[in-house]
Amino acid sequence: MKILVPVKRVVDYNVKVRVKADGSGVETANVKMSMNPFDEIAVEEAVRLKEKGVAEEVVVVSMGVSQCQETIRTALAMGGDRGILVETDDELEPLAVAKMLKGLAEKESPDMVILGKQAIDDDANQTGQMFAALMGWGQGTFASEVDIQDGSIQVTREIDGGAETVKLKLPAVVTTDLRLNEPRYAKLPNIMKAKKKQLDTLSPADLGVDTTPRLKTVKVAEPPKRQGGIKVADVAELVDKLKNEAKVI
Amino acid sequence: MHPKPDQYQELRDALRDLCKHYPDAYFRGIDAEGTYPEAFIDSLTEAGWLAAMIPQEYGGSGLGLTEASVIMEEVNRNGGNAGACHGQMYNMGTLLRHGSEAQKQAYLPRIASGELRLQSMAVTEPTTGTDTTKLRTTAVRKGDRYVINGQKVWISRVQHSDMMILLARTTPLADVQRRSDGMSVFLVDLHEAMGNGLSAQPIRNMVNHETNELFFDDLEIPEDNLIGEEGRGFKYILDGLNAERTLIAAECIGDAWWFLNKVVDYTSERTVFDRPIAQNQGVQFPIARSYVNTEAANLMRFRACELYDRNEHCGAEANMAKLLAADTSWEAANVCLQYHGGFGFAHEYDVERKFRETRLYQVAPVSTNLVLSYVAEHVLGLPRSF
Ligand SMILES: Cc1cc2nc3c(=O)[nH]c(=O)nc-3n(C[C@H](O)[C@H](O)[C@H](O)COP(=O)(O)OP(=O)(O)OC[C@H]3O[C@@H](n4cnc5c(N)ncnc54)[C@H](O)[C@@H]3O)c2cc1C
Ligand SMILES: Cc1cc2nc3c(=O)[nH]c(=O)nc-3n(C[C@H](O)[C@H](O)[C@H](O)COP(=O)(O)OP(=O)(O)OC[C@H]3O[C@@H](n4cnc5c(N)ncnc54)[C@H](O)[C@@H]3O)c2cc1C
Numbered sequence: 001m002k003i004l005v006p007v008k009r010v011v012d013y014n015v016k017v018r019v020k021a022d023g024s025g026v027e028t029a030n031v032k033m034s035m036n037p038f039d040e041i042a043v044e045e046a047v048r049l050k051e052k053g054v055a056e057e058v059v060v061v062s063m064g065v066s067q068c069q070e071t072i073r074t075a076l077a078m079g080g081d082r083g084i085l086v087e088t089d090d091e092l093e094p095l096a097v098a099k100m101l102k103g104l105a106e107k108e109s110p111d112m113v114i115l116g117k118q119a120i121d122d123d124a125n126q127t128g129q130m131f132a133a134l135m136g137w138g139q140g141t142f143a144s145e146v147d148i149q150d151g152s153i154q155v156t157r158e159i160d161g162g163a164e165t166v167k168l169k170l171p172a173v174v175t176t177d178l179r180l181n182e183p184r185y186a187k188l189p190n191i192m193k194a195k196k197k198q199l200d201t202l203s204p205a206d207l208g209v210d211t212t213p214r215l216k217t218v219k220v221a222e223p224p225k226r227q228g229g230i231k232v233a234d235v236a237e238l239v240d241k242l243k244n245e246a247k248v249i
Numbered sequence: 250m251h252p253k254p255d256q257y258q259e260l261r262d263a264l265r266d267l268c269k270h271y272p273d274a275y276f277r278g279i280d281a282e283g284t285y286p287e288a289f290i291d292s293l294t295e296a297g298w299l300a301a302m303i304p305q306e307y308g309g310s311g312l313g314l315t316e317a318s319v320i321m322e323e324v325n326r327n328g329g330n331a332g333a334c335h336g337q338m339y340n341m342g343t344l345l346r347h348g349s350e351a352q353k354q355a356y357l358p359r360i361a362s363g364e365l366r367l368q369s370m371a372v373t374e375p376t377t378g379t380d381t382t383k384l385r386t387t388a389v390r391k392g393d394r395y396v397i398n399g400q401k402v403w404i405s406r407v408q409h410s411d412m413m414i415l416l417a418r419t420t421p422l423a424d425v426q427r428r429s430d431g432m433s434v435f436l437v438d439l440h441e442a443m444g445n446g447l448s449a450q451p452i453r454n455m456v457n458h459e460t461n462e463l464f465f466d467d468l469e470i471p472e473d474n475l476i477g478e479e480g481r482g483f484k485y486i487l488d489g490l491n492a493e494r495t496l497i498a499a500e501c502i503g504d505a506w507w508f509l510n511k512v513v514d515y516t517s518e519r520t521v522f523d524r525p526i527a528q529n530q531g532v533q534f535p536i537a538r539s540y541v542n543t544e545a546a547n548l549m550r551f552r553a554c555e556l557y558d559r560n561e562h563c564g565a566e567a568n569m570a571k572l573l574a575a576d577t578s579w580e581a582a583n584v585c586l587q588y589h590g591g592f593g594f595a596h597e598y599d600v601e602r603k604f605r606e607t608r609l610y611q612v613a614p615v616s617t618n619l620v621l622s623y624v625a626e627h628v629l630g631l632p633r634s635f
Contacts, residue, residue: 014250032254034262070259077263185266188297191259192310 001111001148001170002057003046005080006101007039009064009071010121023219026121035071038116040078041176044183045146046114047079054148055112057081061104063097065089069199076194077186083199088211096204096211098130103207105135110171112153117142117175128175138168141175251506251540252326252547257319264320267292268327273599276328280457280602285409290334293324294363299337303345307353308361313558314492318499318550325503328599330606332458335500336368336406339492343370343414343434347477347485352436356412368406369413369439371463372486375402379619380635381416382428382483386465388417388435394469395419395435397446401463403613407449408459413437416486419479434482436474445469456606491557491567493614498550498567498574504607505543505574508581511600512536516588532588539581546573565628572620575610582607 011017011026012034018027035043049055060080062068065087072083086100105113118125132139140146140155144163147154157164158177186194204211232238242249255261271289279286293299301317303309317338324331341360344352344367359365377383386399397417407413413436420431443449446468449461477485513536516527526532553570556563582604586593593600611617625631 030253032250073259074262077259185270185296186263187295188260188263188301188310191263192312 001049001055002059002108003049003055004101004105004108004110004113005039005042005046005058005060005075006097006113006115006127007043007060007062007071007075008036008116008119008121009033009062009068010036010119013037013120019220019222023221025217025220033067033071035074036116036119036121038118038120038176038178039075040183041178041180042114042116042174043075043078043080044181045174045176047184048181049146049148050079050081059084059108059110061086061101063088063092063100063204072199073191073194074186076197076199077191078184079190080194080197082197085199085201086204086207087201088204090204090211091213092211093213093215094124094126095130095214096209097127098134099209100204100207100211101127101131102134103209105131105171112170112172112174114146114174114176117177128173132173135171135173137172138166139173139175140166140168141173142177143174144177144179146174146180250510257316260316260319261323263296264298264323265327267296267298268323268329271327271329273328276330277596277599277602281596283453283457285459286329286333289329290409291363293334294337297361299334299363300361302338303341303357303361307345307357309357313554314495315551315554315558317492318496318554321496322499322503322506325500326506327503328507328603330456331496331500331503332456332606332609333406333409334368335493335496336370336410337366339489339496340367340370340414342489342492343476343485344436346488347434348436352473352476356436365412366406366410367412367414368410369404370486370489371401371404371413371415371437373401373403375400375462379616382432383422384416384418384432386415386417387421388419388433388470390419390472391469393472395472395475397435397465397468397470399465401465403452403460404449404463405458405460407439407461407463408451410439413439414476414486416482419482425480429483431480432482433479434476434485435470436476437468437470438474442468442470456609458609490615491553491563494567494571495550495553495557495563497610497614498546498553498570501571501574501578501607501610502543502547502550504578504603505539505546505581507603508578508585508600508607509536509540509543512581512585512588515592519590526588535584536588539577539584542573542577542580546570546577549573565624568615568620568623571610571615572617575607575617578607579611 012032015031020027046058050058058080059082060072060075061084062072063086068085076083115128142158143155144158145156153168153172155166298320300309301312305311321331321335360367374384388395388397415435415437416432419433425431446466448464451461516532517525519526549570553563553566556566586600586604589600592598626633
């Protein structure tokens with residue numbers, strides 16, 4: 001089978017993000033960027049399926065600025081076979097990404113698309129679901145276990161209150177949760193090999209997708225600074241304060 | 250977090266991913282127990298990092314000294330100590346540049362895979378020290394073998410190596426025209442040699458550095474293990490030293506980044522007199538100066554790498570990089586310790602451990618004075634002092 005793995009370039013999870021002075025977004029100039037951690041899990045799962053002989057080809061795709069090539073190369077160093085970048089400087093919303101994925105899926109005809117359940121920058125948690133709807137494919141979101149069977153796939157999902165197991169017909173969409181696997185670190189010889197792997201570049205227009213944003217960001221602001229806490233003498237005082245001062249109960 | 254992203258970011262990121270599995274507590278534990286970081290070195294080996302400079306036809310990645318130096322830098326920047334493994338990166342250079350094709354075929358692929366560890370190089374002797382050409386260990390030809398007698402000191406990683414590079418005198422000093430003639434380089438199979446003419450005595454020391462005194466008592470080694478021509482060994486060793494010095498400069502730069510990141514974080518958080526101590530210029534300025542010196546030393550390190558990778562003379566730059574980087578890491582160590590106040594002395598902050606580790610590079614593998622003497626006499630043409 002062929003697996004398509006979309007990966008997103010995001011601000012590295014170690015970076016303390018700062019809001020831009022004009023409140024239009026977060027500062028990304030001179031900030032370290034990395035692959036979205038949930039997408040790393042997706043790449044790892046796809047590569048494991050390849051190593052098990054279940055998958056023949058793992059195609060890594062990304063959408064965004066030209067530096068997304070680095071993110072794709074990272075995935076190729078982990079074991080992806082080739083990459084596709086849909087290059088654009090535009091701000092991309094989940095629906096635009098899902099539409100471009102549809103275009104790519106029609107070109108590539110994968111049996112499975114596996115991607116992160118959300119990206120750690122905008123935390124939208126929408127792309128996988130929108131893409132599945134556009135394709136009319138089944139979806140196994142928040143996966144903590146993926147088991148390929150003959151022509152179908154069993155996905156254990158992390159849901160409120162426990163785990164749910166669903167069985168999907170292929171082709172299907174899987175979005176990854178944290179417990180699915182622990183991504184490997186790239187080895188030097190594989191980093192070297194990844195430099196020579198095929199990486200094609202397309203534009204949104206090639207896929208017939210208009211990426212114009214449909215939402216307008218009104219304001220981005222820092223969360224309020226945390227105030228120091230106080231000590232209460234007993235439960236009665238706590239309840240009183242919650243009721244009368246914080247007014248939360 | 251420093252250093253700022255550069256064109257080697259891909260290598261840095263991959264190493265940081267690996268190093269994340271070995272947090273400060275791991276290295277602290279290794280230091281306290283006085284053991285060798287086996288698991289960490291195995292991971293580095295398995296991921297191919299220590300074979301970076303071995304050509305691809307022998308199973309390595311065929312990268313330059315520049316990339317190799319980034320690897321060593323990142324090990325130290327992430328809280329480790331490349332001193333435990335840098336020998337594997339550069340000792341093979343002697344074999345690569347001066348060994349026969351048969352020797353290269355026999356050893357390099359196995360060094361690249363990590364099956365063979367060539368982490369030791371035996372040069373220093375107790376009675377002659379820095380005055381290398383006077384070394385007293387001898388190798389005397391007997392049929393198709395050489396017989397080795399003598400003593401070495403501070404020979405690192407012998408307990409964690411399969412092979413060792415040895416410098417010994419094959420023609421007595423009295424019989425050579427130039428004192429640098431008459432020495433030869435041998436490849437010693439440590440498993441065969443131990444207990445058969447070679448014994449090792451570990452030296453307990455200030456840092457957790459696996460280093461030993463070696464005693465050679467009629468050790469016989471096959472003539473096939475001679476590298477290059479007999480009598481030209483000193484030159485071969487000198488060829489390798491520029492790589493060693495530049496890599497160690499990069500390790501010092503890595504240490505300096507570690508200290509600077511640590512002290513910037515700590516002094517920005519630590520509040521006494523009702524404000525972060527970093528708000529005092531008395532605290533800021535020494536940290537800022539240390540940063541300035543680190544950036545400057547780093548330029549000389551990359552300059553030395555660049556010349557080496559272009560096969561140009563880099564003796565002066567490698568020496569100067571080593572001196573500047575060792576000085577800057579020591580300055581950063583001192584600043585970091587100082588502005589941690591009492592806490593810097595507590596093991597759990599790791600500052601005192603890294604402080605001890607980086608101090609070594611004022612002395613080894615070449616001491617600061619000897620670098621200055623090189624610059625004075627070989628670069629500036631001042632009269633020879635020895
Ligand atoms: C932890 C550790 C690991 C080591 N690992 C290895 C190894 O793996 N292999 C190996 O071969 N060696 C190794 N060494 C040895 C190291 O290279 C030497 O310690 C170093 O070269 C200094 O030599 P020495 O100790 O004999 O000092 P000495 O030569 O006795 O010098 C002592 C001091 O006097 C100064 N000095 C000496 N002569 C002059 C002069 N003419 N002018 C001005 N100043 C001078 C030196 O700069 C130095 O500060 C290691 C050392 C240590 C501490
Ligand atoms: C081994 C050891 C034994 C000790 N024994 C004792 C003991 O028996 N009894 C005891 O009471 N204490 C003891 N101490 C504590 C010692 O006196 C303190 O560590 C020391 O006074 C520094 O205080 P601090 O560690 O809180 O550093 P901090 O006050 O946090 O200062 C950290 C650094 O910031 C600098 N700094 C702070 N404020 C300013 C400023 N406004 N301007 C410029 N620089 C500033 C300091 O000079 C220092 O370098 C001991 C410490 C050690 C390490």
